Each structure stands twice: as structure tokens, then as C-alpha cells.
Amino acid sequence: MKFKLLIILAIILNTGCKQDTTKDIETTKNEIKKEWWxxxxxxxxxxxxxxxxxxxxxxxxxxxxxxxxxxxxxxxxxxxxxxxxxxxxxxxxxxxxxxxxxxxxxxxxxxxxxxxxxxxxxxxxxxxxxxxxxSSDEHKWFQESMSSKDNPYRDYYIWKPGKETNPPNNWPSFFGGSAWEQAGPDGEYYLHYFAKKQPDLNWENxxxxxxxxxxxxxxxxxxxxxxxxxxxxxxxxxxxxxxxxxxxxxxxxxxxxxxxxxxxxxxxxxxxxxxxxxxxxxxxxxxxxxxxxxxxxxxxxxxxxxxxxxxxxxxxxxxxxxxxxxxxxxxxxxxxxxxxxxxxxxxxxxxxxxxxxxxxxxxxxxxxxxxxxxxxxxxxxxxxxxxxxxxxxxxxxxxxxxxxxxxxxxxxxxxxxxxxxxxxxxxxxxxxxxxxxxxxxxxxxxxxxxxxxxxxxxxxxxxxxxxxxxxxxxxxxxxxxxxxxxxxxxxxxxNIRKGNDNLIYGDYKDIAIDHPQVFAYTRIGKNKTYLVVLNMSKSMVDFSLDNKFKGYNLIINNLNDDTTTIEHNKLTLQPWEARLYESN
Structure with missing residues (x-):
């Protein structure tokens, strides 16, 4: 029975089911492979x-x-x-x-x-x-492709015959009009998702x-x-x-x-x-x-x-x-x-x-x-x-x-x-x-x-x-x-971000996601947690925080050089005020 339970647990873990606990989220995110980019x-x-x-x-x-x-x-x-x-x-x-x-x-x-x-x-x-x-329709490939059906570059682009006097289908270009343009001596159409001077390349070739x-x-x-x-x-x-x-x-x-x-x-x-x-x-x-x-x-x-x-x-x-x-x-x-x-x-x-x-x-x-x-x-x-x-x-x-x-x-x-x-x-x-x-x-x-x-x-x-x-x-x-x-x-x-693994690789956790004016979230790293509080409105806002943030240090804000700590669970935010706090 114990062996069966272990198998079931392994299957659950391997399916990547998301666990609804902060601890599990932090563990998953901290296993990310570091890359310079x-x-x-x-x-x-x-x-x-x-x-x-x-x-x-x-x-x-x-x-x-x-x-x-x-x-x-x-x-x-x-x-x-x-x-x-x-x-x-x-x-x-x-x-x-x-x-x-x-x-x-x-x-x-x-x-x-x-x-x-x-x-x-x-x-x-x-x-x-x-x-x-x-590419451009002035690229050498397209100039050759357009010249004849027998040209070696013909299939570098996508050519189709029309339907009677119409393009092959009614696809539109992102830049207006049809995505097809007639060109060359044989009267076929080439595909261009964008401007007619931007014929699409044929990756099948x-x-x-x-x-x-x-x-x-x-x-x-x-x-x-x-x-x-x-x-x-x-x-x-x-x-x-x-x-x-x-x-x-x-x-x-x-x-x-x-x-x-x-x-x-x-x-x-x-x-x-x-x-x-x-x-x-x-x-x-x-x-x-x-x-x-x-x-x-x-x-x-x-x-x-x-x-x-x-x-x-x-x-x-x-x-x-x-x-x-x-x-x-x-x-x-x-x-x-x-x-x-x-x-x-x-x-x-x-x-x-x-x-x-x-x-x-x-x-x-x-x-x-x-x-x-x-x-x-x-x-x-x-x-x-x-x-x-x-x-x-x-x-x-x-x-x-x-x-x-x-x-x-x-x-x-x-x-x-x-x-x-x-x-x-x-x-x-x-x-x-x-x-x-x-x-x-x-x-x-x-x-x-x-x-x-x-x-x-x-x-x-x-x-x-x-x-x-x-x-x-x-x-x-x-x-x-x-x-x-x-x-x-x-x-x-x-300068704060550069080389800061806690801020770069830390977990992201939203706070008060339904608040109509304040965008607040934490970045939970292995050694430090950062708290970001943004008042994205032109009104003054009172915003309540969990007591666990008491003692966090304000390291930068966008209104002045104040570097106070959080002493109360309610913040009064000025219009468009942004604060970045750091855990001790």
C-alpha cells in the first residue's frame, strides 16, 4: 500500500500540477536554470x-x-x-x-x-x-522568382494561380487590401501578409x-x-x-x-x-x-x-x-x-x-x-x-x-x-x-x-x-x-536590479489583484523579498498591507529620497506614487 501511494505521488508531481501554496511556488521558481540573457x-x-x-x-x-x-x-x-x-x-x-x-x-x-x-x-x-x-520585392531572390516558373528561385516564394479574375483566396494583408498580388509574365499571384513590396518567403523550400x-x-x-x-x-x-x-x-x-x-x-x-x-x-x-x-x-x-x-x-x-x-x-x-x-x-x-x-x-x-x-x-x-x-x-x-x-x-x-x-x-x-x-x-x-x-x-x-x-x-x-x-x-x-538574483529570479506574487488603483506585488528570492507598491491613479489612496511586511525598508520611491521602514499596515500613497521595499 505504501508503495502504491509513492507511485501516485510521483505521478502527481510529474504532471506539473500547480500547488496552491506559496512555499511550493517558491521552490519551483527557484529551480530555474540561470542564463545570462x-x-x-x-x-x-x-x-x-x-x-x-x-x-x-x-x-x-x-x-x-x-x-x-x-x-x-x-x-x-x-x-x-x-x-x-x-x-x-x-x-x-x-x-x-x-x-x-x-x-x-x-x-x-x-x-x-x-x-x-x-x-x-x-x-x-x-x-x-x-x-x-x-523580403523586399527588390531582393535578388524575388526578382529571379518572378521571372518565370522554371527559375531556380521560383519556390523561394509562394505563388498560386488565381480563381478566374480573383486572387487565390480572400485573405487580407495586415497593411490593407488583399494578401495576394499579381506579378510576373505568367499572371500568378504571390503571397504577402504585409505590404505588397514584402513578399512572404517559402520556408517549405x-x-x-x-x-x-x-x-x-x-x-x-x-x-x-x-x-x-x-x-x-x-x-x-x-x-x-x-x-x-x-x-x-x-x-x-x-x-x-x-x-x-x-x-x-x-x-x-x-x-x-x-x-x-x-x-x-x-x-x-x-x-x-x-x-x-x-x-x-x-x-x-x-x-x-x-x-x-x-x-x-x-x-x-x-x-x-x-x-x-x-x-x-x-x-x-x-x-x-x-x-x-x-x-x-x-x-x-x-x-x-x-x-x-x-x-x-x-x-x-x-x-x-x-x-x-x-x-x-x-x-x-x-x-x-x-x-x-x-x-x-x-x-x-x-x-x-x-x-x-x-x-x-x-x-x-x-x-x-x-x-x-x-x-x-x-x-x-x-x-x-x-x-x-x-x-x-x-x-x-x-x-x-x-x-x-x-x-x-x-x-x-x-x-x-x-x-x-x-x-x-x-x-x-x-x-x-x-x-x-x-x-x-x-x-x-x-543599478538595484543588476546582478540581483533575488529580484531577477525571485517568484512573483500579486497582492490585492482586484484593487482598482494600486498595483502591488512581491518578488520572493532565496535571501530577500521585495515589495513593490504602485498607485496607478491621480488620486491619493490608503492601502492596507499584511502585518508580515512590518519592518521592510523603503529603498527607493519616485517622489523623494525618503528611506523609511513600514511601521503600520496602512500606507497613504500620493497620486502616481511608486515605492520599492526590501526585507531585512
Whole structure:
């Protein structure tokens, strides 16, 4: 009987059933395998918007080189460089014409090497975008593929005959219109999930996969430290397009993503390339649920290391509309991605080049609360469980741009979907109002370095995208000169996090998850516990704590330099106040 009980217990444990006790959770999380990329804070640079070195109004690699010391002083660990490859710029570099060349506007391959070496000299790693779901239609492969059905490159892309005078099916492009475009002398259609100048690559073709592996080795042999993999969940396509005709396809990402051979392709990429290098990989895995995302990042599967979860960052989003959202709703999404099993490691981010500015969505960008709420969001970002990703300009509290007309936008997605949105019943005025909340171009306006002309981004008279008119107040120089600035608050938090295993690997436990104003949680490490209390509202709030937190030391807050201990179980929090406590 005793033997049978032991067998039953072993079966229960092996099923991974979650036990509803803090002790069991702590034990599970503390068995996580340590990796360098789990401990990093990554800073994304959008090169077109970071710093212009030659006065043409377009950011470039020499401009980034001139700001390496700034990045070093901030205290980040890794730079993620958005696409720098040769491109006709139908989608700002995500349409690649030559994977082994640098975009002429950005500089040269020698400039890239100088940037890489300069970062490495300061102990900062560099990861680059890997855009291998599609190429540019100006890439040599596509030009050959389009020329005839007999060309050796024909099957590098996905070609299908039309149905009478119509495309093969009614799939929509993410950027508006059909996902099919007719081209070439035989009149067939090629597939493009994005712009028509971004034909999708055919991963079924083994020779294409070998070509991709070679270009990956080219950059890894240069010394880059990994890849951010653009729309990686889309590389495996359905096998029979005739059976996939969907009427009124509102969210195509859920049809297009996680195709039948995705795991096979990722395992093969890992075996042939990634396993040979000590690098990090993070996939843009939009279009799948949590279960699917966890499968591609499970360390036992040997696919990729990390994936971006979009549920929290897109809270309240419904396609092209930003709806209201509640703090409890947001907290539950954060908890879901933080509470993954010991074979996965989460990422945490609130903004990037495809989302609005962090303080404008999650904080309060009014003059009264912009600085305070930006600091609060810094604490939220840098005390979460997972590899943290920051976006350029968030460390100085850059805000959304006040767009007043459609001709101020650059984004191909906005232009391509305009007719579709208006046809759906929106007015130009309501669409513009929605874009002022969620447009991608908010994050792409030039970095604000100073209060000089064009925010110190360029010495020229023009910029490729408008500079936010609030640059005289919101800029790097002002932040550097003010010891109480957002920038210096980020520095302090980054210093607290760096090498802190208790904060990096500690368990995440939410407190008062249904509280409408306060976001509070603990990070339970082996030696210390951290308590984070955030008042995410513009009202003063009284918040009650368990008596077990009595005696915890306040090590940083966003309002002053006070370092008191918790003496009572009730805290009075000022609007947008953020506090980080540490156990004795």
C-alpha cells in the first residue's frame, strides 16, 4: 500500500500540477536554470529616429556611435537594433533588399563594426532584427522568382494561380487590401501578409532555409549577440490555401500564425545555427495564445529562448481602436506571463516601435503627472520577473505626438488601411482620434536630445518624421542636469536590479489583484523579498498591507529620497506614487 501511494505521488508531481501554496511556488521558481540573457535589460534603438550624424534628417549608425557613452551611463545591458539592412523602405527597413549590406542612409558595414566593437568595449551586447518571414520585392531572390516558373528561385516564394479574375483566396494583408498580388509574365499571384513590396518567403523550400542559415551565420560570425526575430510565428504557412477562405477575417494573425511546421523549422534553425553560438533569441510571437507561445520557448524543445507576449502591452486594443481598460484587467495579464513554469522565461515590456509611448498609454502624460508616472512605470518595468525590454526615449518620458492630420503620418499600415477603416463606419475624425492613442508613429518620432533646433536630433532643417513640439521641456540634456529626473531614476533602478538574483529570479506574487488603483506585488528570492507598491491613479489612496511586511525598508520611491521602514499596515500613497521595499 505504501508503495502504491509513492507511485501516485510521483505521478502527481510529474504532471506539473500547480500547488496552491506559496512555499511550493517558491521552490519551483527557484529551480530555474540561470542564463545570462535572463538577467539582461535590453534597450531598443530605432535607428531612423535615434540620432542623425550628417544633417539629412534621418538617424544613422554613426549617430548611434556618438551616443554609446550615453547608453553606457544609463546602465542597460543589451542594445536591440531595429533593421539596419539595405532596404527600399516600404516598411522602414522591414523590407530587406540585401541581408548582408547596411542601408545606405544608415552608413556602411564598417560603421556597423565600429558600433558593435564600441558597445562590446563597454560591456554592452548587441542583438539585431532577423526579418525572415518576408523580403523586399527588390531582393535578388524575388526578382529571379518572378521571372518565370522554371527559375531556380521560383519556390523561394509562394505563388498560386488565381480563381478566374480573383486572387487565390480572400485573405487580407495586415497593411490593407488583399494578401495576394499579381506579378510576373505568367499572371500568378504571390503571397504577402504585409505590404505588397514584402513578399512572404517559402520556408517549405530547403534551399531557402539554407540561405537564411548562412545569412544568420554571417552576422553571428561578426560577433552579434543574438536576434530579435520579426513575426517569427508566421513563417510556416498553411498547406492548402483553397481550404482557408475566411469570410470577414477580422483578426488574421490567429489564422496566419503557428503553422503546421513552425516547431520543425525552429528546431532545425536552432540545431544548424543557434546552438553553435552563445547568443540570445527573442521572437515576435504575436498571433498565438499563451500555450502556443510557451511551446516555442520551452527550453526542453530547443527552439528559441524568449518570446514577446502582447496581451498586457495591448490591453484594451481592438484592432485599430484603443478602448478603455481597468487596472485589475492589466494586472491579471501581467500575472499570467510572469507565472510561467520553470522551463520558460518571460519577457516584460510596455512599449516598442509598434506601440504608443509608454507614459501616454499606461501613465499620465499631463504636465502635472508625466514625470511621476514615468518613474512609476520605470519601477514596474524593472521589478518584474523576466528579461526587460525598454524603448528609446522612455527613459526621459517622451510622449505621444499630437497628430492633427493624416499627412503627418509615415506608417504604411495607417495609409494602407485608411479606406478599410472608413468603409467600416468610422469617420476620418474618429479614426484620427484613435490613431492619437495607438498609432505606431508615436514611438518613431525623433529622439529628443536637447532644446535646440529639431531637438538636437539633426543639424539639418528637416526630419523624416515630425519632432514632438514638447522637446524644449522633454529632452536628454534637461534630464541629465536634474538629479531627480526620470533618467536618473532609471539609472538607480537599473543599478538595484543588476546582478540581483533575488529580484531577477525571485517568484512573483500579486497582492490585492482586484484593487482598482494600486498595483502591488512581491518578488520572493532565496535571501530577500521585495515589495513593490504602485498607485496607478491621480488620486491619493490608503492601502492596507499584511502585518508580515512590518519592518521592510523603503529603498527607493519616485517622489523623494525618503528611506523609511513600514511601521503600520496602512500606507497613504500620493497620486502616481511608486515605492520599492526590501526585507531585512
Amino acid at each position: 535572463k538577467e539582461q535589460v535590453v534597450y531598443q534603438i530605432y535607428p531612423r529616429s535615434f540620432k542623425d550624424s550628417n544633417g539629412d534628417g534621418i538617424g544613422d549608425i554613426p549617430g548611434i556611435i556618438s551616443k554609446i557613452d550615453y547608453l553606457d551611463s544609463l546602465g542597460i545591458d543589451v542594445v536591440w537594433l531595429s533593421p539596419h539592412f539595405d532596404s527600399p523602405n516600404a516598411d522602414n527597413g522591414y523590407d530587406i533588399r540585401d541581408y548582408r549590406k547596411v542601408m545606405e542612409e544608415f552608413g556602411t558595414l564598417e560603421d556597423f563594426d565600429t558600433l558593435l566593437n564600441g558597445l562590446h568595449d563597454r560591456g554592452i551586447k548587441l542583438i539585431i532584427d532577423l526579418v525572415i518571414n518576408h 530547403q534551399q531557402l532555409r539554407e540561405e537564411i542559415y548562412e545569412l544568420m551565420r554571417f552576422w553571428l560570425d561578426k560577433g552579434v549577440d543574438g536576434f530579435r526575430m520579426d513575426v517569427i510565428a508566421l513563417i510556416s504557412k498553411p498547406q492548402n490555401f483553397d481550404d482557408m477562405d475566411n469570410e470577414g477575417l477580422k483578426h488574421p494573425e490567429y489564422t496566419y500564425a503557428y503553422g503546421p511546421r513552425l516547431h520543425e523549422f525552429l528546431k532545425d534553425m536552432n540545431k544548424e545555427v543557434l546552438s553553435k553560438y552563445d547568443v540570445m533569441t527573442v521572437g515576435e510571437a504575436y498571433g498565438g495564445n499563451a500555450e502556443k507561445t510557451l511551446e516555442i520557448t520551452d527550453e526542453r524543445n530547443n527552439e528559441i529562448d524568449l518570446a514577446f507576449w502582447f496581451d498586457a502591452v495591448r490591453v484594451g486594443r481592438d484592432n485599430f481602436k484603443q478602448n478603455e481598460w481597468t487596472l485589475p484587467e492589466f494586472k491579471k495579464l501581467v500575472k499570467a506571463q510572469s507565472d510561467v513554469n520553470s522551463h520558460n522565461w518571460p519577457t516584460f515590456f510596455l512599449g516598442n516601435h509598434d506601440n504608443p509611448r509608454v507614459v501616454s498609454k499606461f501613465g499620465d502624460d499631463s504636465p502635472e503627472f508625466r514625470v511621476t508616472s514615468s518613474k512609476l512605470l520605470a519601477m514596474l518595468l524593472l521589478t518584474q520577473r523576466g528579461t526587460t525590454f525598454l524603448y528609446q526615449g522612455d527613459e526621459i518620458g517622451m510622449t505621444n505626438y499630437p497628430f492633427t492630420s493624416f499627412d503627418q503620418f509615415d506608417d504604411v499600415e495607417i495609409k494602407g488601411n485608411y479606406n478599410k477603416i472608413i468603409a467600416s463606419g468610422s469617420t476620418p475624425e474618429s479614426y484620427l482620434a484613435d490613431l492619437n492613442k495607438m498609432a505606431r508613429d508615436h514611438a518613431r518620432t525623433p529622439m529628443q536630445w536637447s532644446n535646440t533646433n529639431k531637438a538636437g536630433f539633426t543639424s539639418g532643417d528637416k526630419t523624416w518624421l515630425g519632432v514632438n513640439p514638447n522637446y524644449p521641456e522633454i529632452n536628454v540634456n534637461n534630464n541629465l542636469q536634474d538629479k531627480h529626473s526620470i533618467f536618473h531614476f532609471y539609472r538607480r533602478l537599473l
